[in-house]
Amino acid sequence: MKPITIGVLSYQGTVIEHIKALSQLEGVTPMEVKTLPALQAVDGLILPGGESTTIAKLLNIFELMEPLRQRILDGMPVWGTCAGEILLAKEIIGEEPHLGVMDFSVRRNAYGRQIDSFTQYAPITGISETPVELVFIRAPWIESVGEKAQVICQVNGHAVAAKQDNMLATSFHPEFTQDLTVHRWFAQQIEQYKYR
Numbered sequence: 384m385k386p387i388t389i390g391v392l393s394y395q396g397t398v399i400e401h402i403k404a405l406s407q408l409e410g411v412t413p414m415e416v417k418t419l420p421a422l423q424a425v426d427g428l429i430l431p432g433g434e435s436t437t438i439a440k441l442l443n444i445f446e447l448m449e450p451l452r453q454r455i456l457d458g459m460p461v462w463g464t465c466a467g468e469i470l471l472a473k474e475i476i477g478e479e480p481h482l483g484v485m486d487f488s489v490r491r492n493a494y495g496r497q498i499d500s501f502t503q504y505a506p507i508t509g510i511s512e513t514p515v516e517l518v519f520i521r522a523p524w525i526e527s528v529g530e531k532a533q534v535i536c537q538v539n540g541h542a543v544a545a546k547q548d549n550m551l552a553t554s555f556h557p558e559f560t561q562d563l564t565v566h567r568w569f570a571q572q573i574e575q576y577k578y579r
């Protein structure tokens with residue numbers, strides 16, 4: 384794999400977990416991103432899990448919301464896990480959207496209280512035919528999808544991952560497992576984008 388730098392938006396949430404996963408991939412330099420120069424330095428970006436409202440607030444305070452949206456629209460590969468998926472959604476049920484770049488609507492905390500955290504196994508179309516360990520923590524699900532996005536994973540009848548051009552969103556947290564499949568796939572997308 385040729386050298387690439389993958390950023391992790393580092394205001395709040397599963398930052399360390401993503402950095403640890405990325406640092407196990409050959410050719411990948413992980414980098415924390417909080418500022419505009421850091422955003423400009425990375426070849427691709429992960430939006431971690433956490434609290435989407437908090438992360439959105441900090442994106443606005445650091446004046447990174449617009450530059451980030453622009454880099455995504457310019458083609459930079461981006462992957463949002465859980466809260467990150469919510470940040471990417473065009474529509475959030477009952478709330479205003481944040482980045483609003485992916486053509487689907489999400490329902491926050493969709494699984495309710497009793498089963499707000501659980502693990503499942505399912506294949507992810509285009510990423511892994513073998514079922515992957517999926518960890519859900521107060522997760523959203525994808526309620527409905529527009530024409531531009533494609534559902535690539537379903538669990539118990541609900542869409543939990545989608546792809547659209549350079550963007551990937553997952554309701555679950557591969558960074559909380561030992562399985563590097565999704566991180567490796569994302570790194571390959573970034574390599575192709577950087578050395579195209």
Ligand code: GLN
Pocket residue numbers: 431432433434435436464465466467469491492520521522523
């Ligand atoms: N419940 C959080 C939110 O709505 C997401 C949880 C997570 O990222 N694990 O932002």
